[in-house]
Amino acid sequence: DTAVSQTPKYLVTQMGNDKSIKCEQNLGHDTMYWYKQDSKKFLKIMFSYNNKELIINETVPNRFSPKSPDKAHLNLHINSLELGDSAVYFCASSHGGSGANVLTFGAGSRLTVL
Amino acid sequence: AQSVSQHNHHVILSEAASLELGCNYSYGGTVNLFWYVQYPGQHLQLLLKYFSGDPLVKGIKGFEAEFIKSKFSFNLRKPSVQWSDTAEYFCAVGPPGNAGKSTFGDGTTLTVKP
Numbered sequence: 001d002t003a004v005s006q007t008p009k010y011l012v013t014q015m016g017n018d019k020s021i022k023c024e025q026n027l028g029h030d031t032m033y034w035y036k037q038d039s040k041k042f043l044k045i046m047f048s049y050n051n052k053e054l055i056i057n058e059t060v061p062n063r064f065s066p067k068s069p070d071k072a073h074l075n076l077h078i079n080s081l082e083l084g085d086s087a088v089y090f091c092a093s094s095h096g097g098s099g100a101n102v103l104t105f106g107a108g109s110r111l112t113v114l
Numbered sequence: 115a116q117s118v119s120q121h122n123h124h125v126i127l128s129e130a131a132s133l134e135l136g137c138n139y140s141y142g143g144t145v146n147l148f149w150y151v152q153y154p155g156q157h158l159q160l161l162l163k164y165f166s167g168d169p170l171v172k173g174i175k176g177f178e179a180e181f182i183k184s185k186f187s188f189n190l191r192k193p194s195v196q197w198s199d200t201a202e203y204f205c206a207v208g209p210p211g212n213a214g215k216s217t218f219g220d221g222t223t224l225t226v227k228p
Contacts, residue, residue, distance in 0.1 A: 004157075033214055041202060041221040043158075048214035056214045090158065094213040101146045101165075101213045105158040 003027050006091045006106040013081060014114055020077045021109045023091030031055075032074035033103070034066060035090040043090070049074050078111075086113045116141040120205050120219035127195050128227050135190040135222050137179075137205035145207045147188040148216070149179055152202040161203070164188065165210065175199070197228045 004025045013019055025032060033056075034046040047066040048056035054066070063079040078085060091106040121136040139145065149161040162173025169181040179190045188205060202223055208216030 031213065041204075041223075043204065043218040043221075045214055045216075092158075092213075101148070101208055101211065101216060102160055102163060103150075103158075103213050103216070104160075105150075107157040 002107075004091055004093055004104050004106040006089075006109050008109060009107060010110050010112075012112045012114065015081055015083060017081050018077070018079045019081060019111070020075055021089055021091075021111070022073070022075045023106055024073050025091075025093040025104070025106075026072065027093055027095070027104060029093035029095040029104070030071060031094050032068065032071070033092040033094075034074065034076050035092060035105075036060075037088040037090060037108070039087070047074075047076075081111075081113045083113050086111055116207060116217045118205055118207055118217050118219035120203075120222050122222045123220075124223045124225070126225045126227065129197055130194050131226075133190070133192040133195045133199075133224070135203055135205075135224070137188045137190065137219060139186050139188065139205075139207040139217075141186075141207055141209075144210055146210050146216075147179075147181055148206040148208075149173065149177070149188075149190050150204045150206060150218075152204065152221075154201065158204065161190070195224070195226045197226045200224060200226045 031050045033048045049068045052068045068074045088108045092103040117140045147164040150158045151161045152158045164181045172178045205219040206216045
């Protein structure tokens with residue numbers, strides 16, 4: 001039973017298209033995140049939501065819009081895709097208290113923009 | 115601003131060799147420290163963490179790491195690696211209780227030859 005699941009795992013699309021990546025966690029965590037991992041494996045946070053409220057919004061183009069319908073879901077919608085958006089996108093979650101720093105990651109969604 | 119530096123980008127070892135991966139960080143305050151591992155085709159998962167107390171922490175699969183505050187280091191060690199340890203290893207640091215503020219190093223690729 002996957003703790004953090006993302007779909008799709010692979011996504012190949014043309015420049016200019018709009019696409020979404022979905023994420024769900026069944027851990028009961030309060031906080032969810034989106035990370036971007038570039039071709040050099042560098043992992044950078046994009047967004048963080050706590051109980052459906054945006055708490056971190058790093059400098060990302062406004063073509064990227066996260067949506068959290070409930071605290072178990074955090075979806076990432078990307079408009080007008082560009083070549084530079086090609087990367088692996090990881091969803092993650094964490095809970096509060098002493099373990100608030102420990103991230104549980106999804107398997108990643110590899111986005112390729114042609 | 116906090117930063118994390120992993121000195122070894124690619125390490126190649128034979129089975130049964132000892133492993134030490136370097137991690138140094140820059141952060142002006144109390145830190146929580148982590149090592150995450152990403153096996154081929156899989157998601158990042160927590161290998162071990164340091165919050166407080168004994169600076170020598172033990173993780174899964176025989177890994178350990180030592181926090182040396184004076185050196186701002188958190189090196190990962192394993193006395194005898196196995197082929198199944200082939201993976202990407204990421205060091206991360208962040209303030210207590212705020213996973214979204216964690217900064218990741220750019221990873222070390224470990225290849226273990228059978």
